[in-house]
Amino acid sequence: MTGDQEADCTCMVVIQLSPSSAPMRGSRILEDGNKKAIQCARKKELLPEVTIKQENQFYFCVITDLYIYIYYFSQGHDTTAVGISWAIYALGLYPDIQVKVQEEVDSIFGDDHDRPITADDLKQMKYMELVLKETQRLFPSAPFIARDLVENLNVNGYVLPKGTTCIILTYMLHRNEEVFANPEKFDPERFLPENCVGRHPYAYTPFSAGPRNCIGQKFAFIEEKVMLATIVRHFNITSLDQRDKLEIKMEMVLRSKNGLRIRMEERRKK
């Protein structure tokens, strides 16, 4: 991006990048002489060249509204897509829970099966939200997060030296039986407000935590609710494989090696 183009931008923001972990997970800063650009890991596309300055161990860059758009949405596609897939799978596996979700959705839409979903409808989908949270506990879209230590860190008397890459396995964290009794049980009611009292805020972190947590989490649940409500309004779901038959893969997002096989049947035959 040239200086002229920068001047044309309607919105300019300065973001902070750490040298080894660029702003998007898996993306990196490419250096070619004095030129630097940001490369996304997944599609290897090169974002427009940005002006990157270095200060101490951090890079700063001026970015545009276009870049924010790409950055914001590129973070949210896979995570939300697999979040929806796992939620469909969970509903298909636990018919009692699916019936409760359908009852809630039916109570909102009544006999109108085609009315578009409104923001008010989404607010009423309270049980659905518990299901989505429990889905993210057992099947976190982002199964781990990583950080480079920029200074020594003392963890329970063990010093992790500066420069270490630390990986937090969200997938395992969410299975801590001291926090989540009977952790493998899919139980959305764990997330009823009264059942969350006293739970450590970092015991459940599907959207990470701290200053670099997910800025799209509310939007993600909106997308998920719209998709799921649309599906359960029209279909009954059955999952064809039990959990012990799945081969879980921890890539950038959590996947099942052979996919998630489901059967869908129309609720009201025409």
Ligand code: HEM
């Ligand atoms: C179920 C869906 C989603 C999950 C589970 C999820 C999870 C996460 C996690 C764990 C991080 C932190 C990564 C890290 O610390 O290394 C993150 C960051 C981020 N997410 Fe999401 N995300 C979801 C959906 C979305 C959506 C829909 C958007 C935008 C439309 C979005 C935008 C972002 C952005 C921009 C960041 C980086 C924030 C920063 O670095 O300061 N995410 N997400």
